[in-house]
Amino acid sequence: MRQTWRWFGPNDLVSIDDVRQAGAEGVVSALHHVPTGAIWTLDEIARRQAEIGTMRDGSPSTLTWDVVESLPVSEDIKKQKGVWREHITDYRQSMRNLAAAGIEVICYNFMPVLDWTRTDLAWRLPNGATCMRFDLTDFAVFDIHVLKRKGAEEDYDEPLREAARRRLSELSEADLQALARNVVFGLPGAAEHFTLEDVRAHLAEYAAMGEATLRQHLIDFLEQVVPLAEELGLRLCCHPDDPPFPLLGLPRIMSTEAHYRAVMQAVDSPANGITLCSGSLGARPDNDLPGMMERLGDRVHFLHLRNVTRETDGIRGSFYEAEHLGGDTDMVALIEAALKEEARRKAAGRADWSIPFRPDHGQDILDDLGRKAQPGYPSIGRLKGLAELRGVIAALSPRIAA
Numbered sequence: 001m002r003q004t005w006r007w008f009g010p011n012d013l014v015s016i017d018d019v020r021q022a023g024a025e026g027v028v029s030a031l032h033h034v035p036t037g038a039i040w041t042l043d044e045i046a047r048r049q050a051e052i053g054t055m056r057d058g059s060p061s062t063l064t065w066d067v068v069e070s071l072p073v074s075e076d077i078k079k080q081k082g083v084w085r086e087h088i089t090d091y092r093q094s095m096r097n098l099a100a101a102g103i104e105v106i107c108y109n110f111m112p113v114l115d116w117t118r119t120d121l122a123w124r125l126p127n128g129a130t131c132m133r134f135d136l137t138d139f140a141v142f143d144i145h146v147l148k149r150k151g152a153e154e155d156y157d158e159p160l161r162e163a164a165r166r167r168l169s170e171l172s173e174a175d176l177q178a179l180a181r182n183v184v185f186g187l188p189g190a191a192e193h194f195t196l197e198d199v200r201a202h203l204a205e206y207a208a209m210g211e212a213t214l215r216q217h218l219i220d221f222l223e224q225v226v227p228l229a230e231e232l233g234l235r236l237c238c239h240p241d242d243p244p245f246p247l248l249g250l251p252r253i254m255s256t257e258a259h260y261r262a263v264m265q266a267v268d269s270p271a272n273g274i275t276l277c278s279g280s281l282g283a284r285p286d287n288d289l290p291g292m293m294e295r296l297g298d299r300v301h302f303l304h305l306r307n308v309t310r311e312t313d314g315i316r317g318s319f320y321e322a323e324h325l326g327g328d329t330d331m332v333a334l335i336e337a338a339l340k341e342e343a344r345r346k347a348a349g350r351a352d353w354s355i356p357f358r359p360d361h362g363q364d365i366l367d368d369l370g371r372k373a374q375p376g377y378p379s380i381g382r383l384k385g386l387a388e389l390r391g392v393i394a395a396l397s398p399r400i401a402a
Contacts, residue, residue, distance in 0.1 A: 001303070001338060001393055002356040003386065004028050004066050006377060010051060011168035011391055013373040016384075019063060022383045026066030028107075030356050035089040038073040040094040051333040063123070065203065066356050067302055068098060069107040070239070070260075073221065078112055079205055080217050088224050095225065099232035105301055106229075107275045109239040112209075112217045112250045113202045114184065114194070119144065121375035122342045122364065123183050123320055129363040132376050136312065137304040142162035142183050146176055146189050147196060149203060149248060154280075185375065193270035203248060205387040211251040215262065218253060222267040229271035235352065237273040237301040238263070242280040243289065245316040257282065257292050264299055273299040278356070279360055282329040283319045290333040297341035297360075303357035304390055309332060320361045321361050325392070335392050359385035 005024035007016065009032060029048060032164040033039050047163060048065060057063045071094055076084040098106065119142070123133035141164045143152045153161055170335060171179070184194045194202075222236075229236050244255030253259055260274055274296060281287045293300065307327030324330050338355060345353035362381030364373075373379065 001335075001342065002026060002354045003390065004302075004356045004358045005386070006069065006358055006360075007052065008032060008374060008377070009302065010148065012377075013070065013371055014151060014377065014379045016061050016063065017051060018125060019208070019380050020055065022359075022379075024063065024386070025065050026356060028067040028069045028356075029065055029147055030068055030072075030196070037073045037076065037083070037090060039090045040071070040097055041082055042097050045097055053277070055279050063095055065103055067105040067107060067358075068103060069302075071095070071098070071106050073108050075113070075202060077096075078214065078217055078337065078370040079209070080220070081205065081252075084282050085174055088221065092225060092228050095234060097233055104233060104352075105235050105237065107237050107239055107282075107302055109241075110214070110221075110242050110254060111252075112206050112214065113199060113248070113292060117183055117247060117376075118185070118375075119182055121180060121185065125320075125363070128369075129365045129381075130369065131321040131363040132361065134318060136160065136316065136318045137163045138179060139166050139183070140192040141168050141176075143248060146180050147248075149200070151249065155246075155249060167380065174191050187193050200261070202384060203250070207252060209382035211253055216261075217254045218263060219266045222263070222272055226267050226269050226272045230269055235271055235273055237275040239279040239304075240277050242277070243316075243319070244281055244284045245284060255281075255294065256287060260292075260296060262298075264296070270299070273301040275302045275304060276300045277304035277306070277360065278331070278334055279321065280306060282308050282327065283310065284315055285310060285313065285328075286315065289329050290337045291316055293334055293341065298335065300338075300355060301352070303338060304360035305331065305334070305357050306360035306362075306385070323363065324359060324388050332392055332396070333390070334356055336388065336396050336400070339361065339396055341351065343400055357389070358369055359389055361368045361385075 003024050004026040005019045007026045052065050075086045076082040077087050116134045120140040122130040140156050145168050241252045241255045246252050277290050277392045286342040307322040307329050308319045309327045317356040359382045361376040362378050362385050364378045366380050368378035368380045
């Protein structure tokens with residue numbers, strides 16, 4: 001398993017020097033400053049590769065840009081409105097440019113409106129660390145009382161609506177503003193940042209769209225890009241919904257094993273693959289992560305290894321980002337399944353037998369608490385996670401090889 005590290009570019013508070021010292025072998029990055037739908041040019045791609053390949057003192061870092069995360073799919077493509085056909089044409093050109101630069105793995109997602117959703121970006125744990133959290137009651141407060149989405153109350157049962165009313169009475173105006181910022185938080189350096197009005201406008205355009213229609217839009221998109229990926233030697237891998245259950249009345253189409261099977265079968269190609277995110281999928285109690293790795297492993301092109309602790313029992317519920325070997329996902333069993341899949345690929349002579357993974361997210365601990373890095377992406381918390389995952393891999397690898 002190839003150890004990688006997500007890096008957001010020159011503005012990231014975690015430097016390439018830090019990444020190198022953490023022991024990562026490759027970097028996961030994206031051109032966040034390029035507007036969604038625009039072409040990633042050869043010059044911009046080469047600039048990012050050079051940034052990844054150079055340490056502060058100008059010496060080579062030995063790191064390479066291994067995985068693109070993400071080459072974003074525009075809302076126009078997801079909705080099949082506006083200039084969506086032009087965006088697909090430009091997406092295909094970006095793919096050609098990435099392939100020309102020697103990059104082979106492209107992660108993307110097909111989540112409507114928001115890439116991921118949390119209600120607290122720095123929730124304090126009993127040991128003093130902080131982590132990201134999704135609280136369903138707080139989210140209901142946002143949906144019903146802050147965003148004031150039409151029909152929102154119908155999506156929550158009466159006990160949850162009452163809990164949201166009680167929570168609302170406890171929150172100040174500043175608390176409500178912070179909650180709204182957390183829910184619509186964007187990636188650092190991203191070209192777009194949504195306001196509440198932006199969210200409302202997008203929700204209005206999705207109002208009549210069901211799961212079947214959004215899935216068909218994904219399939220239509222894949223039918224345009226997967227053959228080119230095959231031709232170029234690229235591997236596309238779709239990230240799951242985060243969280244993996246419906247929010248804001250929006251359809252969710254990549255939240256379960258059945259969802260992935262449907263899309264893999266509809267566009268049946270090795271280039272049409274999966275980003276198996278154990279944290280996103282693990283927020284649902286009915287997702288079996290080690291089993292998914294065993295059954296879908298031949299299409300897994302990228303792994304996000306992180307863990308969550310579910311605080312409620314339902315499909316839709318509260319959870320927080322746990323330590324990598326804590327939480328509700330059996331991380332040891334998942335890594336064992338991944339190593340077995342690598343062994344099968346190697347025996348079959350597949351060039352892509354080594355699956356890249358990254359320690360996804362991390363708790364803010366020690367000096368992380370004062371650095372104010374990107375939420376979920378502290379240096380020390382991820383370093384701890386990578387070390388723990390590396391230890392599991394080291395312990396299991398000899399047994400798998402035997």
